[in-house]
Amino acid sequence: MEIFSDMSPYRHMVAPYVFKDVFNIGWIDFGAYEQGDVPDGLLEKLRSLAFGLFLPGCIVEPARGNPICPVCGPLVEHLDGRALREAELWIPDGHRVFASPVQIVHFIQVHGYRPPDQYPDAVGRLSSSQVFDGDALYREKLKECGWQPGSSTSG
Numbered sequence: 001m002e003i004f005s006d007m008s009p010y011r012h013m014v015a016p017y018v019f020k021d022v023f024n025i026g027w028i029d030f031g032a033y034e035q036g037d038v039p040d041g042l043l044e045k046l047r048s049l050a051f052g053l054f055l056p057g058c059i060v061e062p063a064r065g066n067p068i069c070p071v072c073g074p075l076v077e078h079l080d081g082r083a084l085r086e087a088e089l090w091i092p093d094g095h096r097v098f099a100s101p102v103q104i105v106h107f108i109q110v111h112g113y114r115p116p117d118q119y120p121d122a123v124g125r126l127s128s129s130q131v132f133d134g135d136a137l138y139r140e141k142l143k144e145c146g147w148q149p150g151s152s153t154s155g
Contacts, residue, residue, distance in 0.1 A: 090134035093122035
């Protein structure tokens with residue numbers, strides 16, 4: 001898993017390009033990361049998001065494999081008959097989006113990671129009636145930044 005500082009501009013798998021108004025959360029360095037308590041209900045809501053049960057549009061670029069924790073190894077988890085898949089969680093927050101690995105739930109629960117306050121606040125504001133399509137936004141951001149397969153110049 002790549003490591004990105006919290007609130008750094010998103011460039012996962014698209015570097016040297018950068019997605020405007022998309023910020024990294026939870027791509028942690030296990031040598032040094034913020035630890036502490038998180039607001040009540042955050043883990044449950046994130047877990048529901050990670051399995052696509054609360055707001056399915058938050059799952060971006062899902063894959064068939066299991067997510068992997070750099071410390072614990074493959075995360076084989078199920079909820080309501082669904083398997084946790086390798087993916088990203090994109091959390092909309094007004095004009096910006098927070099992008100995190102789906103493993104963020106595990107990082108918080110098992111390793112004590114504490115995301116910046118903006119992240120739990122944004123998760124808390126999500127509504128099940130909200131319309132959001134993270135995959136479509138991801139594709140828009142690819143076009144917006146000028147990313148092209150095989151290109152080696154920044155846009």
